[in-house]
Amino acid sequence: MPIAAPATQRGAVLVVSLLLLLVMSVLALGASQATRLQERMAGNSRDYDLAFQSAEAGLRKAERLLDDPGLSGAPLPCSSGRCRVFELNILPADIAYRSPAQWWDANAWTYSTDLTWTNTNVGALSGTGLAHRDSQYVIEEVEEVPDALSIPPTGPPASRIYYRVTSAAQGGTDRAVVVLQSTFARRFN
Numbered sequence: 045m046p047i048a049a050p051a052t053q054r055g056a057v058l059v060v061s062l063l064l065l066l067v068m069s070v071l072a073l074g075a076s077q078a079t080r081l082q083e084r085m086a087g088n089s090r091d092y093d094l095a096f097q098s099a100e101a102g103l104r105k106a107e108r109l110l111d112d113p114g115l116s117g118a119p120l121p122c123s124s125g126r127c128r129v130f131e132l133n134i135l136p137a138d139i140a141y142r143s144p145a146q147w148w149d150a151n152a153w154t155y156s157t158d159l160t161w162t163n164t165n166v167g168a169l170s171g172t173g174l175a176h177r178d179s180q181y182v183i184e185e186v187e188e189v190p191d192a193l194s195i196p197p198t199g200p201p202a203s204r205i206y207y208r209v210t211s212a213a214q215g216g217t218d219r220a221v222v223v224l225q226s227t228f229a230r231r232f233n
């Protein structure tokens with residue numbers, strides 16, 4: 045004897061499957077947005093790291109210039125134009141954070157393209173397509189501090205000259221800007 049089919053179908057299976065499909069779509073959309081956000085955060089972190097590494101390379105190059113054993117005497121500071129070493133309080137106080145790229149181009153030295161005192165160039169990140177532009181640096185003479193408080197009869201006492209080195213760089217885009225500063229001491233006499 046055959047089983048009789050119910051006279052009316054209510055469609056409960058269809059409604060339940062549509063609800064499950066809606067829930068799964070909402071979950072997939074949320075996961076997609078979370079993945080996109082994580083990708084952006086990773087990209088921004090990479091961008092910042094490139095800027096930091098480039099700025100640090102410029103900072104280290106300026107320090108190597110000051111530490112060059114072939115440099116017989118202290119570089120003479122100047123107050124205008126593109127100086128190897130600037131005089132104290134000549135640079136604007138907000139140089140590190142508010143100076144536009146045009147100021148850096150006119151007054152700073154570029155990490156990879158400018159000749160150094162020893163004519164040695166080390167590769168930069170912008171040539172590899174990683175950094176938006178090469179790091180740039182400026183050196184400012186801060187102070188000369190003698191080693192002794194009294195003047196010996198043989199002449200001026202030995203002293204150290206302190207320099208402030210400021211380096212700025214951009215990462216993979218122009219939105220990631222890093223500025224680093226260091227203080228460097230060198231004895232020339």
